Amino acid sequence: MKSLIRFALASAAGLLVAGPALADLKVATSLTDLASVAQWVGGKHVTATSLCRGFEDPHFVPAKPSLMKAIQHADVFISTGLELDGGWLPLVLPGSRNPKIQPGAKGFVDASEGVEVLEKPTGTVSRAEGDIHPLGNPHYNLDPKALEVVADHLAQVFSELDAANAADYAANAKQFDEKIEASLAKWQKQLEPYKGAALLPYHRNFVYFADRFGLKLFGTVEPKPGIPPNPRYISELAGAMKKEGVKLVVYQPYYDADAANQVAKAAGAVALEIASECGGLPGTDDVFSKFDTLVSSIAGALSGKSGGAR
């Protein structure tokens, strides 16, 4: 009905040329956080969904036909970029047979464009080292400031594809950025007492978060990306953690909770299950509630009073 009314209005104003320019944008993303930002920026003109769910490992999404079908009629596809989805997206995109969202088309967006990338490798990169993210660390969705860059970028893309609503997209992105700034001040205050504290993530996906909030990272539960730790690695790691006073291990729902807990136990630390993408745990429905939950649980665990100790 809404589109009928708009059609009528546009015709009356003599604005209707041809094609789908006035249709709402169907947006698909490879990460829930990107869908959340897209929804904020798109508001009522956009429906955004993510192929990878928040409790699934964004590196390894099975390239199922159902995913290809889900984006068959999408107007926009937003990739995380930096090869985080490099293992599955190159299969899913062509499988969709949707020319609008293939790389190079107007409807394909690399959300990492404009983001300040951390851990860009220098020198030669060898795949023999495992999944080492050869373009730099792709887990920028853990930096609230990086999401502002994404929001501004998406406002531009949506405006190009749907010029009639450009003013709304710009206003929504501005509102998103302002909300991030206000929230960031609150999150920084919550973590302020723990500046310089070290934590051990399961995978090196906490680099942007640690950088933004002044935390230190100490190794990873996995010895190499995708490789679970063996008992010898665990005991060596735990010994080193004790020496350095590392008291917190964090892991996502899609990683091996037993391994994370074993490492924490051996080191006299706490293992905390966290959601780094929204939808990963209850109460993380959008990027704001995700950071609210993440920051509170990390502050709680570092205070030693509460948190996800098991």
Ligand SMILES: [Zn+2]
């Ligand atoms: Zn990674």
